[in-house]
Amino acid sequence: MKVSVVQLNPQADKEKNIAKALGFIDEAAKEGADLVSLPEYTDFMGGDEEKLGVAEDIPGGYASSKFSEKAKEHGIYIHVGSIRETGENGKIYNTSLVINREGKIIGKYRKIHLFDIEIEGKVSAKESDTITPGDEVVLVDTEFGKLGLSICYDLRFPELFRTMALQGAKVLFIPAAFTLYTGIHHWETLLKARAIENQCFVVAAGQFGSYPPDGKTLFGSSMVVDPWGIAIARAPEREGVITANLDFADIDHTRQNVPCYNHRKPELYQL
Numbered sequence: 001m002k003v004s005v006v007q008l009n010p011q012a013d014k015e016k017n018i019a020k021a022l023g024f025i026d027e028a029a030k031e032g033a034d035l036v037s038l039p040e041y042t043d044f045m046g047g048d049e050e051k052l053g054v055a056e057d058i059p060g061g062y063a064s065s066k067f068s069e070k071a072k073e074h075g076i077y078i079h080v081g082s083i084r085e086t087g088e089n090g091k092i093y094n095t096s097l098v099i100n101r102e103g104k105i106i107g108k109y110r111k112i113h114l115f116d117i118e119i120e121g122k123v124s125a126k127e128s129d130t131i132t133p134g135d136e137v138v139l140v141d142t143e144f145g146k147l148g149l150s151i152c153y154d155l156r157f158p159e160l161f162r163t164m165a166l167q168g169a170k171v172l173f174i175p176a177a178f179t180l181y182t183g184i185h186h187w188e189t190l191l192k193a194r195a196i197e198n199q200c201f202v203v204a205a206g207q208f209g210s211y212p213p214d215g216k217t218l219f220g221s222s223m224v225v226d227p228w229g230i231a232i233a234r235a236p237e238r239e240g241v242i243t244a245n246l247d248f249a250d251i252d253h254t255r256q257n258v259p260c261y262n263h264r265k266p267e268l269y270q271l
Contacts, residue, residue, distance in 0.1 A: 001144045001171075004028030004036045004243045007222040007235040009209035012046030014054045018063050020239075025070050025078065028241050034144070035077035037205045039222070040094070040152045040175045043083040045211035051130055055084040055092040059105050064097060072103030077142065081175025081205050082111065082151050091132045096149050096175065098140045106141075109149035110134025113157055122181045127153075137163055145170040145248065148200075152176040155190050158197065165198035170248055172200050177207040183219025188231070196229040199254045199261075201246050208239060227254040 006024045010017040021042050028036045043063050044054045058064045063083045071078040078099045085095040094114075098107035112134045114127040137160065140147045148164030148171065155174050164172060172194060178187050187206075195202040201224065208220030222235040224244040233244035255261060 001246045001248075002032055002034045002243065003171075003203055003224060003246055004031060004033035004241050005203060005205045005222045005224060005233065005235065006036060006038050006241055007206060007208050007220055007239055008039050008042060009207060009218075009239050010042060010045045010211065012044065012050060012212045014044045014063070017043055018066050022066060022070050024239075024241050025067075025074070025076075028243065029074040029076055031241070031243055033076055033243060035079060037079040037081065037173060037203050038175065039081040039205040039207045040177045041083070041207065042081055045177070045207070047213050051084060052090070052092060055086045058083075058085045058095060058097065058108060061086075064105065067097070068099050068103040068105065071099040071101065075101045077101060079147075079173055079175070079203075079205075081173075085110070087132045089132075091130055093134065094127070094131050094151060095134075096138075096151055096173070098142075098147060098149070100142070107138055107147070107149060109138035109151070110136070111151040111154065112137075112160065113153045115153040119181065123179050125179075137167075139164055139167055139169055144246075148172045150174050152178065155194065158194065161194050161198050161200075165200055169198075170200055170251055171246065172198065172202050174202060174204040175206070176204060178219040180217040180219050183221065187219055187221060188223070191223065191225050192229040192231070195225040195227060197260075199227045199251060199258070201226060201251070206235070208235070208237070227251050 085093040094111040148169035
């Protein structure tokens with residue numbers, strides 16, 4: 001499977017953000033991509049009140065419809081890292097989509113683990129102020145095999161990825177808007193750990209650069225990691241597209257060389 005990863009710097013204008021993402025999808029399609037992956041919050045980055053206003057119904061909303069049309073136009077899969085989905089009780093969902101070659105949404109994942117942290121003087125966030133967490137692990141069946149879906153902060157919960165791997169996932173998608181501070185120290189280490197321990201490919205599209213209203217900076221460094229933990233594609237310090245060929249024989253080879261799945265002792269792991 002030929003995968004293209006789009007690194008973006010969304011701002012406080014949903015239509016412009018979607019238009020820019022669509023342009024990068026066109027570029028990836030010209031390069032022969034089978035699947036294009038976008039980062040978390042591709043639709044909008046701005047203040048909390050504005051975020052609530054850009055949420056949409058899925059399917060049928062502006063962004064999901066545009067991406068569905070584009071997938072059908074090029075006959076490719078599109079992984080929409082996340083957009084804001086209409087919720088209830090004054091909150092919304094942070095939602096990933098997988099759209100097939102015919103433009104049909106075949107997978108929808110709502111972010112389970114919400115980014116509520118406080119690192120004094122560095123990072124302060126409470127995603128749960130506006131977002132309702134999801135409650136379902138989601139894998140998507142494709143002609144290439146099963147794809148496992150996650151979003152950003154989920155990366156820190158290895159149980160989620162092991163669950164997907166045990167259910168047959170070959171590729172783990174981790175779209176993100178990782179902060180600069182945590183990204184410098186943790187992003188690459190955690191991506192490689194999830195690939196190595198599950199012996200799967202990891203595809204991680206990230207946001208890059210500063211965003212309103214207060215100019216906070218996101219880490220970028222989008223990458224594709226193979227089952228041995230090697231970064232086989234990495235984005236430079238700008239918006240753009242990177243592409244990698246995923247040879248699924250690499251998964252079989254890795255699991256034959258280091259047969260971790262055969263050596264598991266699940267009867268001892270229960271808490």
